[in-house]
Amino acid sequence: xxxxxxxxxxxxxxxxxxxxxxxxxxxxxxxxxxxxxxxxxxxxxxxxxxxxxxxxxxxxxxxxxxxxxxxxxxxxxxxxxxxxxxxxxxxxxxxxxxxxxxxxxxxxxxxxxxxxxxxxxxxxxxxxxxxxxxxxxxxxxxxxxxxxxxxxxxxxxxxxxxxxxxxxxxxx
Ligand SMILES: [Zn+2]
Numbered sequence: 396x397x398x399x400x401x402x403x404x405x406x407x408x409x410x411x412x413x414x415x416x417x418x419x420x421x422x423x424x425x426x427x428x429x430x431x432x433x434x435x436x437x438x439x440x441x442x443x444x445x446x447x448x449x450x451x452x453x454x455x456x457x458x459x460x461x462x463x464x465x466x467x468x469x470x471x472x473x474x475x476x477x478x479x480x481x482x483x484x485x486x487x488x489x490x491x492x493x494x495x496x497x498x499x500x501x502x503x504x505x506x507x508x509x510x511x512x513x514x515x516x517x518x519x520x521x522x523x524x525x526x527x528x529x530x531x532x533x534x535x536x537x538x539x540x541x542x543x544x545x546x547x548x549x550x551x552x553x554x555x556x557x558x559x560x561x562x563x564x565x566x567x
Contacts, residue, residue, distance in 0.1 A: 404479030415443035428462035431455035462536030513549035529562030
């Protein structure tokens, strides 16, 4: 069965044929992070999909993955695309290099997982937190519950990690 829900005024839908995303967000709803590991080449891939991007095998197994990493790049959004997001501007969209499988299959690659910067309880981060985060900031995943079977994965500052002295930010 598919899922229809609303998140911050934005309609979300996962079609019942989209079994990969139903599985992915179903794990998120349990506040656990799982990705598909290819049964043939054993590499993990993201985003959820039907075939392995490395070897094209259609067979994979969902495995738990440590949801920690460092910001690879970011976008600071000042003009909300969705009216309900306006109260949270500026907000950050992060592209995070997971520690798991970083540098494989080549030194330039990593599992790069998108998400918004959020507070530890999964709300979009306030401006003073947005200002602290840049490329290199260590983050961990948190989840915002939406409806049964669906939670949104976000990133928050990893309080337990050693942070870079000055994470790189675009000149302002
Ligand atoms: Zn493969």
